[in-house]
Amino acid sequence: MEIDTLDRVLSQHPFFQSLDEGYRKLIVGCASNVVFQAGEIIFREGESADHFYIIRHGRVALEMHNGGKGPIIVETLGEGDVLGWSWLVPPYHWRFDAHAVELTRAIALDGQCLRKKCYEDHSLGYELLMRIVNLIAERLHATRMQLMDVYGNVKH
Amino acid sequence: MNPVNPMLPEVFKIRRSAQNTEDVFTLELERKNGGGAGFPFKPGQFNMLYVFGVGEVPISISGDPTRPHSLVHTTRAVGTVTRTLCQLKPGDEMGVRGPFGTSWPVEEAEGNDIVIVTGGIGLAPLRPALYQMFARRERYGKIYLLYGARSPGDLLYMDEVGLWQHQYRIETRVTVDAARRDWKGNVGVVTHLVGKISIDPVHTMAFICGPEIMMRFTRVELTRIGVSPDRTFISMERNMKCAVGFCGHCQYGPHFICKDGPVFRFDRIQNIFGRREI
Numbered sequence: 059m060e061i062d063t064l065d066r067v068l069s070q071h072p073f074f075q076s077l078d079e080g081y082r083k084l085i086v087g088c089a090s091n092v093v094f095q096a097g098e099i100i101f102r103e104g105e106s107a108d109h110f111y112i113i114r115h116g117r118v119a120l121e122m123h124n125g126g127k128g129p130i131i132v133e134t135l136g137e138g139d140v141l142g143w144s145w146l147v148p149p150y151h152w153r154f155d156a157h158a159v160e161l162t163r164a165i166a167l168d169g170q171c172l173r174k175k176c177y178e179d180h181s182l183g184y185e186l187l188m189r190i191v192n193l194i195a196e197r198l199h200a201t202r203m204q205l206m207d208v209y210g211n212v213k214h
Numbered sequence: 215m216n217p218v219n220p221m222l223p224e225v226f227k228i229r230r231s232a233q234n235t236e237d238v239f240t241l242e243l244e245r246k247n248g249g250g251a252g253f254p255f256k257p258g259q260f261n262m263l264y265v266f267g268v269g270e271v272p273i274s275i276s277g278d279p280t281r282p283h284s285l286v287h288t289t290r291a292v293g294t295v296t297r298t299l300c301q302l303k304p305g306d307e308m309g310v311r312g313p314f315g316t317s318w319p320v321e322e323a324e325g326n327d328i329v330i331v332t333g334g335i336g337l338a339p340l341r342p343a344l345y346q347m348f349a350r351r352e353r354y355g356k357i358y359l360l361y362g363a364r365s366p367g368d369l370l371y372m373d374e375v376g377l378w379q380h381q382y383r384i385e386t387r388v389t390v391d392a393a394r395r396d397w398k399g400n401v402g403v404v405t406h407l408v409g410k411i412s413i414d415p416v417h418t419m420a421f422i423c424g425p426e427i428m429m430r431f432t433r434v435e436l437t438r439i440g441v442s443p444d445r446t447f448i449s450m451e452r453n454m455k456c457a458v459g460f461c462g463h464c465q466y467g468p469h470f471i472c473k474d475g476p477v478f479r480f481d482r483i484q485n486i487f488g489r490r491e492i
């Protein structure tokens with residue numbers, strides 16, 4: 059994909075909404091286009107988190123394993139969502155598995171490249187961090203709701 | 215409703231019984247003595263169902279208001295009365311009082327986009343509103359149904375939901391709190407789906423029914439996309455006894471859920487909704 063097209067895709071994605079154009083151009087330098095087929099593993103727990111993904115279309119399932127009980131899908135992400143923040147948090151390892159449930163198109167952002175740019179330009183770092191913090195807050199809230207088991211299966 | 219004494223149940227018998235999920239059942243009822251002009255009701259209204267010798271519970275009507283000859287209730291077995299109710303078989307008898315309460319403003323909503331956000335058993339009281347909109351589908355803009363449940367096995371009416379999508383151009387988004395790998399749909403909270411729809415907020419009406427915490431956070435998300443409180447309607451639940459505004463069991467601030475509700479325009483209860491002590 060051309061740089062111009064990557065830039066356009068990023069500018070239209072909710073995660074980068076109203077981000078300064080100059081910063082976006084810096085970020086495009088770390089971006090590449092990726093496609094995952096239905097069923098394809100994107101990453102596994104424990105692997106190094108080299109990238110994060112801006113999802114354009116499709117659906118990605120995040121799974122956790124609990125020994126012999128098999129994997130549980132704890133969340134799915136789709137168009138407009140962002141996959142992963144482990145690239146920002148040492149030791150930069152994924153904490154869950156991710157696979158594409160259906161054909162998924164995304165922009166992969168190279169974590170190391172971005173970390174370097176954020177280190178060199180703290181304002182860019184602040185912008186990105188604020189967006190990621192928002193995301194984490196939303197996910198934390200959602201996780202709490204899931205934990206509360208709001209549809210409350212009554213014990214028989 | 216019994217025109218002489220609304221406290222007096224009428225005897226109905228079970229025509230059909232179907233198990234929807236592990237703990238949810240749908241009963242179709244008919245008058246014991248047959249006949250009558252069916253059971254007219256408005257979407258969102260409820261009946262008091264009396265299991266003889268056990269007790270009486272408020273249960274919303276979940277059938278089609280445009281076909282009032284059959285009276286349908288979908289019930290989750292949670293306690294003494296509902297568990298017995300769910301065990302009734304075709305031919306068994308029970309008492310019915312109703313219909314009671316306010317309804318979803320389906321006619322007032324004509325000309326608007328509709329957003330229905332519901333969780334768990336909350337789809338049952340909203341199904342009649344959907345049926346009524348289907349009968350006049352051309353009078354509405356987009357209709358979104360955002361539906362959440364605990365797990366794929368807890369989802370209600372899934373065969374129908376699939377049909378609605380195609381037959382009536384309903385944008386359905388279904389999600390569950392957790393799932394195994396054979397589930398290919400969404401996993402996550404239903405409130406998260408609100409931000410992903412595309413509607414014209416000033417010409418949108420939102421109907422919400424589910425656990426209170428889910429309705430509270432759905433309102434937060436609706437605010438974010440510009441749907442105002444006076445265009446939002448929610449259905450409330452409280453323990454109930456008389457269902458006709460006498461006993462005060464279901465008092466909710468200055469309101470009685472049985473007669474001022476269960477369906478409220480959100481701005482009218484906004485000040486007390488979510489308050490811990492109410």
Ligand SMILES: Cc1cc2nc3c(=O)[nH]c(=O)nc-3n(C[C@H](O)[C@H](O)[C@H](O)COP(=O)(O)OP(=O)(O)OC[C@H]3O[C@@H](n4cnc5c(N)ncnc54)[C@H](O)[C@@H]3O)c2cc1C
Nearest residue numbers: 260271272273274288289290292293294295296451452476
């Ligand atoms: C207006 C209105 C409409 C309703 N519509 C429906 C409907 O369409 N379908 C339906 O299944 N229910 C509906 N309900 C809820 C239903 O009335 C209650 O579940 C029922 O009264 C419980 O009575 P019970 O004797 O079976 O349980 P109880 O013996 O009174 O309670 C047993 C246990 O279940 C818990 N419990 C009670 N109610 C609920 C509940 N709602 N959810 C989870 N746990 C509960 C109690 O805390 C208790 O621990 C409605 C309630 C109202 C007020």
